[in-house]
Amino acid sequence: MTTLLAAESPLTKIVPGLMIWTLIFFGVTFYVLKRAAFGRIQKVIDERREKIRRSIEEAEKARNEARRLLEEHRTLIGQARGQAEQILAEARKVAESMARRVKEETEADRQRRLEETKRQIEAETQRALEQIRTEVAELTLIATTKVTGKVLEDADHKRPQVRAGALRRREGARPAA
Numbered sequence: 001m002t003t004l005l006a007a008e009s010p011l012t013k014i015v016p017g018l019m020i021w022t023l024i025f026f027g028v029t030f031y032v033l034k035r036a037a038f039g040r041i042q043k044v045i046d047e048r049r050e051k052i053r054r055s056i057e058e059a060e061k062a063r064n065e066a067r068r069l070l071e072e073h074r075t076l077i078g079q080a081r082g083q084a085e086q087i088l089a090e091a092r093k094v095a096e097s098m099a100r101r102v103k104e105e106t107e108a109d110r111q112r113r114l115e116e117t118k119r120q121i122e123a124e125t126q127r128a129l130e131q132i133r134t135e136v137a138e139l140t141l142i143a144t145t146k147v148t149g150k151v152l153e154d155a156d157h158k159r160p161q162v163r164a165g166a167l168r169r170r171e172g173a174r175p176a177a
Contacts, residue, residue, distance in 0.1 A: 145151055
């Protein structure tokens with residue numbers, strides 16, 4: 001029954017005049033489109049194709065540049081780390097050197113002060129001994145005057161001092177016990 005309906009439909013009927021006009025109209029339309037539209041459409045398609053190709057090339061260049069920059073960045077970070085470690089090592093060496101130098105300077109200063117203090121003590125001891133000797137000589141003169149009842153003269157005063165000086169020189173010449 002479907003075959004009967006298809007044969008009876010006006011759309012499926014073969015009409016030779018309509019076919020000729022359809023072919024003529026198709027040919028004229030094709031010719032007009034070919035002259036007016038197909039060239040422009042092809043030009044737009046070619047331009048679009050070229051633009052896409054350039055975009056892909058630029059994207060590829062950008063990707064390669066990004067990879068290069070990433071590698072360069074990684075290299076620089078590696079160098080910076082190496083330099084940072086080197087600077088830290090040098091800073092540690094300098095700090096150790098400075099600490100050692102400060103310790104040595106402190107020790108030298110302590111020794112110098114100790115020597116200075118020893119000299120001052122020695123000088124004070126000598127001055128005190130000299131003062132004691134002078135006082136002993138004066139007390140001896142006073143005691144002699146009281147015991148003998150006679151005042152010693154200038155020459156007599158100098159004699160005990162000369163003896164005291166000779167005694168001091170002998171004591172200085174003796175080795176310390």
